[in-house]
Amino acid sequence: MLVFFAKFISRIPFKAIYIISYFLYLFIFYLSKYRTGTVHKNLRQAFPEKSEKYISDVARQFYRHLSDLSLEVIKAHKMSAEEFKERCSILGADALEAVSKGRSRPVIVLTIHQGNWEWMLHAVSQHLGVPIDPVYKPLHHKGWDQFIHEIRSRFNSRPIPMKQAGRDILKRKDGFRLFVMLADQTPVEGERSYWVSYLNKEAPFYLGAEKIAFLTQYPVFFAQCRRLKRGYYELEFKELAVPPYENTRDKNNHQIIDAYVKAAEAAIYEQPETFLWSHRRWKRRRKSNE
Template identity: 35%
Template sequence: MIKNGLLRLAILLLYLISLLPFWLLYIISDFLYILIYYIVHYRRRVVKENLKNSFPEKSKAELKVIEKQFFRYFADFIVETVKAISISEKELRRRVVLTNPEVMDNYYAQGRSIIAVGGHYCNWELAGLNFYFYTDKKFMIVYKPLSNAIFDKFFYRIRSRFGTIPVSMRQTLRKVIEVKNELSAIALLGDQTPSREEVNQFVEFLNQPTPVFLGIEKLAMSTDSVVVYYDMKRIKRGYYSYTLIPLFEEPKKTAPLEITKTHVKHLEDIIKQEPQYWLWSHRRWKFKPEDLN
C-alpha cells in the first residue's frame, strides 16, 4: 500500500512538471543531462559498448562525441515525454508534423490498411500521439506493457489521450482480427528485443547478429496490409517531422524475411545518418546466436 501510494504521488509530480512550459523543461533537461551522465553514470557502459560494436570504423574520440550527444538528447526525450502527459493538441500539431499524409489517404482510397514501422528513434512517443491527427480511421500503436501495473495504466492513458488505441504486444493479432473488416493503421517498433524464449531469428543490424521479432512480417502477410516506414527527424529542440516511406504494397508476394530485413536495414541507414537519436541505452544485443545453442 505504501509503495502504491508513493507511485501515485510520483505520477502526480510528473503531471505537475508536465504543465511547465517547454523552455523551462529544457532548462531542467540541461541539469538532467549532467545528473545522468556525469553523476549517476546511467548505463554509460551499455551505451559505450553498443556504439563501439556498431561503429568499429570510428575512433574513440568520434564515439565519445556520439555518446555525449545521445545523453544530451536522452535528457530532452525524458522531459518531452513528461510533457506528453498534458500537452495540448494545438501544441503537439505545431511541434510534430507528418510531411506526406496523402500517402495514407491514397492507400485508404484503394481500400488498403496500413502497417507503420518505426524504431526507438527521435521521440517515438510524440509520433504515436500525433499520428492520429492525420487519419479518421482506427489507429493503433503496439506497446510492451510495463511490469508495474500502476505505471502501465498511467502510460496507457497518456498514449490514448487523442484517440490512439494502445494494444499490448500479446494482443496484437486478436485486435487486428477484430478490425479486419474496416480500414485501419497500426504502428509498431521494429527494434524491440525478444525475450530469450522468443528468440528464433537473427538478422544483421549495425554490424552485429541481432534477434528480431517476425510479427510485422507475419501481420503484413496475413492481413495483406501495406507496409510503410515512418521516418522521424529532429528539426530542432522540441520540433520534429516524420515522413511515410512505402516499403511493401504487396506483402504476400515477398520472400521469407524480406520484410523484416528491409525495415531493419531502413532503420540502420537512418541511425547511421544521425546516430545520437537512437536509444543506445537499450540492451539490444543481450542475446547472441552462440548463447542460445
Template identity: 30%
Template sequence: MCSNIAIFAGNTTTLMQLLIFILAYPVLWLISILPFRLLYLFSDMVYIILYRLAGYRKKTVRNNLQLVFPGLSDRERLQIEKKFYRHLSDVFLEIVKTLSISAETMEKRFVYTNVEEIRKLEKNKSVILLFPHYANWEWTSSLDPQVSSKGYAVYKRIKNSYFDRLVKRIRGKFGTTLIETRETIRVIRKNQRDHVQAVYGFLSDQSPLMSKAIYWEDFMGINVPVHVGAEILAKRTGLAVMYLRIEKVKRGYYQGTFLPLAENPESFPDYDITDLFLREVEKQIRETPEYYFWTHKRWKHRGRQPEQKKK
C-alpha cells in the same frame, strides 16, 4: 496459510505501487505544465544527473557504440555519447510534457511531411506502421487525428498498474488505443470482420527473447536475432507495411515521413520486409547516431545464433 501469505504479499505490492504513483504523479504533472523554455532548462539539469552523476547505463551505451562504430576514435564515440544523453533527457521530459500538451502545440512540434502517402493506402487497406526507438517515437501518438483510420499502438504492459494506466492515458491522448502484443491478432481480426480500417504501430528494433528468435540478420554489421512478428502478421492478414522515418529537426521539433515497404506483403519472400525495415533503421543511425536509443542491450545475443537457425 500459504494462500493468506500470497494475498498479503499481493496487497502489499499493490499498496507500494499506489504509494509510488501518488508520490510521483504530482511531480510529473508539474513538469508537464512547464513552458518549453523552462522544460529544456530542466532537461539540461537532468542530463547532468543522468550522465555525469548517475551514469545511467553508461557502460551499455559505450559498449553499443564501440560495437557499432569500431572505426571511430574514442573521442568521436564520446561526442555521440554526450549528444545522446542530452537528447535522452529531452525525450524523457517531452514524454512527460505530453500529459498537458495541446493538440495545436503537438501539431506544430511533430509534423508529418507526406501524410497523403498513408491516406492513399488506408482507403483500401489497414496499415502496419514500423518505426524504431529513434528521435521521439512517443510523439507518434499524434498521428491519429491526421488519418481517418483508427490508431493502435502495440506495447508491453508496465508492472505497476497505476503507471500502466498513466502510459495509456499519455499515449492515448490524441486517440490512439494501446494493445498488448498478445491481443494484436485478435484486434486485427475483429477490425477486419467489422470493416474497420486501422493503423497499427509497432516498435520493432529491439532484441527478441532467445526463445522466440526465429530469424537472425546483420543489424549495423552485427548478426543478431530480430523481431519478425509484424511481418508475419502482415502476411497473415494482408495488411500493408510502411516505415515511419522520424527525424529531429531541432530541439523540441520533429518530423515524420512515411515510406512504403510492402503494399502486398504476401508477395514478398519471408523476412524481406523485416530486412527492408532494418535497412531504413540503419540508414538513420548512420546519418545521426545520437538520436538512437543506445541504452537498450540490442546486441546482447550476438554470437549466440544456433547452427540450425543460420540465415
C-alpha cells in the same frame, strides 16, 4: 510518488521543461553515468571506423537528447492537439493513403526507438485525422505503465498489448487505421525470432509484424522520426512492402523484416544521437537451434 511528480511536470511550460532537462542531463551523464558502458559499447559496434572523439561526442549528444525526450514524453500527458501538430511535421502521408485503397483498409507502420516516438503517434493522428493503434509491451511498474497508457490513449488512440496484437488486428480489418509497432525490441527468450545483422552484429527480431502483414495483406511502412531542433520533430513515412506478398511457407522469406532492418539502419546512421543507445538490443546470444 514518481507518477505524481510526472503529472506535475506535464503541466509546466516548455521553457521550464528544458531547464530541468539540462540538470537531468548533468545527473545521468556525469553523476550516475546511466548505462554509459552500454552506450559506448553499442556506438563502437555501430561505428567501428569512427574515432574515439566521434563516439564520445555522439554519446554526449545522445544523453542530452535522452534528457529532453524523457521530459517531453511526460509533457505529452497535457499537450494539446495543436501542439502536437505544430511540433511534429509529417512527410509521405500521400503514399500512405494511396496504398490504403482510398482509406478503406489499415496500414501497418513499423518504427524504432529514435526521435520522439510518443509524440509521433499523436502528431500523425492530428495531421491525418486517423486513429492510431500503438502496439506496446506493458511496463513492470504498474503506476508508470498506467501513466504511459494514459498518454498513448489520448485522441481516440487504442494501445494494444503485444500479446493481443495479432488477434486485435485480424478482427479490425475495415477502415483506414494505423497499427504502429516499435519493432526493434528484443524478442523474449524462447520465442521464435529471425536473426539478422543489425548495426554490425547479429540480433533477433520479432516475426509477429511480418506474419500479420502476410495474413492480412496489409501494406507496411517505416516511420522515421527526425529531430529538427529542440522540441521539434519531422516524421517521414517510407514504403517497406505492398501486397500481394510472396508465398509465406518459405521459412527463409523475411522480405518485410529485411526491408525494415535496412530502413532502420539508414535512419540511425543519418541521425545517430537520437537513437536509444542505452537499449540492450544485443543482450541475447543465438542458440544452435535458432
